[in-house]
Amino acid sequence: MKQSDSSGLRVSGLCYRVEGRTLLDGVELSVSPGESVAVTGPSGSGKSTLLMCILGLITPQAGTITAGGREITGLGSARLAQARRETLGMVFQFGELLPELTPVENVALPVLLDGGRHQDAYRRAEELLGELGVPTGTTPTGMLSGGERQRTAVARALITEPAVLLADEPTGALDPEAKEGVAHLLFTTARDRGCPLLLVTHDPSVAGRADRRYELQGGILAEAGAL
Numbered sequence: 115m116k117q118s119d120s121s122g123l124r125v126s127g128l129c130y131r132v133e134g135r136t137l138l139d140g141v142e143l144s145v146s147p148g149e150s151v152a153v154t155g156p157s158g159s160g161k162s163t164l165l166m167c168i169l170g171l172i173t174p175q176a177g178t179i180t181a182g183g184r185e186i187t188g189l190g191s192a193r194l195a196q197a198r199r200e201t202l203g204m205v206f207q208f209g210e211l212l213p214e215l216t217p218v219e220n221v222a223l224p225v226l227l228d229g230g231r232h233q234d235a236y237r238r239a240e241e242l243l244g245e246l247g248v249p250t251g252t253t254p255t256g257m258l259s260g261g262e263r264q265r266t267a268v269a270r271a272l273i274t275e276p277a278v279l280l281a282d283e284p285t286g287a288l289d290p291e292a293k294e295g296v297a298h299l300l301f302t303t304a305r306d307r308g309c310p311l312l313l314v315t316h317d318p319s320v321a322g323r324a325d326r327r328y329e330l331q332g333g334i335l336a337e338a339g340a341l
């Protein structure tokens with residue numbers, strides 16, 4: 115894991131409005147290294163929008179975001195893309211993997227795209243997939259089970275040794291057994307690697323695994339049960 119400073123992930127005064135709707139209204143959030151935070155809230159309340167702001171894929175109207183000691187907000191597009199690649203790991207609901215590539219190829223891809231050595235990228239991808247219990251043969255990723263695909267997505271998020279791990283409904287497309295496996299993997303991985311985990315979910319049992327739980331509603335992020 116690249117050394118993050120003690121701040122982990124820090125979101126301060128974050129505001130995002132779109133088409134006259136305020137989705138984020140002065141959101142404050144800190145996640146320490148090794149700590150996990152789950153965000154729940156009604157559909158359309160802006161949970162994914164919060165993650166998109168942290169990823170720098172959309173620009174908030176106000177506020178600052180610091181990840182691993184690096185300020186994400188206010189960077190130009192090239193430096194933002196670099197900061198995203200080096201600092202943030204993201205797991206999406208449907209993995210967002212290339213189905214025709216093998217799991218090793220999918221996991222190695224971020225390193226190769228960043229100019230890393232082919233041999234190192236493949237070796238590290240195989241190691242990670244082995245640790246996470248995914249077959250490393252020649253089977254295309256699209257033919258794996260849903261749980262194996264999500265484990266591959268977790269491995270891909272981890273290969274760059276991100277300072278912060280983000281997940282948007284990472285178990286939303288899984289059956290109950292696979293869901294438990296992937297949720298367990300995400301939370302233990304974050305804790306064991308000392309990586310802050312910010313996870314968005316509709317699933318109370320997944321949210322219940324987090325160290326802290328928040329609800330986003332009407333633009334306000336508050337501790338679960340406080341709204």
Ligand SMILES: Nc1ncnc2c1ncn2[C@@H]1O[C@H](COP(=O)(O)OP(=O)(O)OP(=O)(O)O)[C@@H](O)[C@H]1O
Binds near residue numbers: 133161163
């Ligand atoms: N660029 C945009 N233009 C118009 N509306 C937008 C834009 N971006 C987001 N929205 C709207 O903002 C709202 C919040 O979307 P978001 O995906 O963040 O919600 P969510 O809480 O993650 O929802 P879900 O739980 O259903 O995934 C939605 O109503 C969405 O349609």
